[in-house]
Amino acid sequence: MMELVCPAGTPAALRAAVEAGAHSVYCGFSDETNARNFPGLNFSTEELTEAVAGAHKRGAKVLVALNTFPRAGGEKLWHQRLADAEAAGADAVILADVGLLDYAATHHPRLRRHLSVQAAAANPDAINFYAETFDVKRVVLPRVLTVQEIAEINKEIDAETEVFVFGGLCVMAEGRCSLSSYATGKSPNMNGVCSPASHVAYAEEGNELAARLGGFTINRTPKDRPAPYPTLCKGCFTSENQTGHVFEDPVSLDARHLIPALAKAGVTALKIEGRQRSRAYVAEVVRTFRAAVEAVEEGRPMPEGALARLAEGQAGTAGAYAKTWR
Structure with missing residues (x-):
């Protein structure tokens, strides 16, 4: 077995x-x-x-x-x-x-x-x-x-x-991620923490809730919808006039x-x-x-x-x- x-x-x-x-x-x-x-x-x-x-x-x-x-x-x-x-x-x-x-x-x-x-x-x-x-x-x-x-x-x-x-x-080959390290200064592969909660912040902006990691806005959701945890690789980004999950879907x-x-x-x-x-x-x-x-x-x-x-x-x-x- x-x-x-x-x-x-x-x-x-x-x-x-x-x-x-x-x-x-x-x-x-x-x-x-x-x-x-x-x-x-x-x-x-x-x-x-x-x-x-x-x-x-x-x-x-x-x-x-x-x-x-x-x-x-x-x-x-x-x-x-x-x-x-x-x-x-x-x-x-x-x-x-x-x-x-x-x-x-x-x-x-x-x-x-x-x-x-x-x-x-x-x-x-x-x-x-x-x-x-x-x-x-x-x-x-x-x-x-x-x-x-x-x-x-x-x-x-x-x-x-x-x-x-x-x-x-994980969107990266494991052991090769730099996204969270760039945003927070904490390396998943050395400090053992990806998208640490100590660097997460939420803010109401108009009719939306903004989720941020290390000062970077990762997601914006309507106030009446659940806000995802701001993990960088699973965030929403704009690329070539299209907004969505550029790196990885949640x-x-x-x-x-x-x-x-x-x-x-x-x-x-x-x-x-x-x-x-x-x-x-x-x-x-x-x-x-x-x-x-x-x-x-x-x-x-x-x-x-x-x-x-x-x-x-x-x-x-x-x-x-x-x-x-x-």
Whole structure:
């Protein structure tokens, strides 16, 4: 059966994911060592230790994301978090930075290493480099590949592959985003925060509500309509006299119908995005995907689900898996 890897932004969400049927959960520490560094999210060392013990009692694994890029002169924080993850009993760490991968392989050789999507390794040569050099056991593939491309990659690598099947999308090849950094001075890939709430502001202007990020107006909506969170890549912009979502529509990835094809392509694990989401969201999405994975494993038709209302913009897309623009 393909492994279902589920998000846990808080200890409560982790428990909800495990109880709903997650094979593995992924989480991070409460600092800039992980790419979801938001107030109210993530784990202290004590919380992680307790969470790992609880997950293991129910047969689930815990993967710790240390997937940002250490700042020059600040590496000790990332090094300490590697030690903390191992001491807590984590089943693997998810890393992106080459230097941190080397440090982990040298100083924590028994701690299983996964390559983060932030590393953007999207071809066999890149993946085999990480596997051979740092003994990376699994690579989380960027959301830019078709199912056929994933199948071809799996024929040529000596590592497991993990792919996203539900949740938020990023317009950039992961690990390469500069939009939020430009607007706010906070880098998603180094500070671990995209479109930080501390830089968000709303203002009523006439009959519209303006949503701004770092002083830039990202969206304008009528006062009687819901105002979207001002994420730069999903904002409305004017280009060549047309106004709309120039970079990316505010929709979510939903590749549940592709699970049989992904299994045939040799994918080891399916990943759900959503560490900023509530435990109720996590529980419902995990239950739906666990039922789908079990159905595929047993050769049964996948059950119908109603996840659209949980998706951003209440709409879903197959994203790059289909690549209909080609």
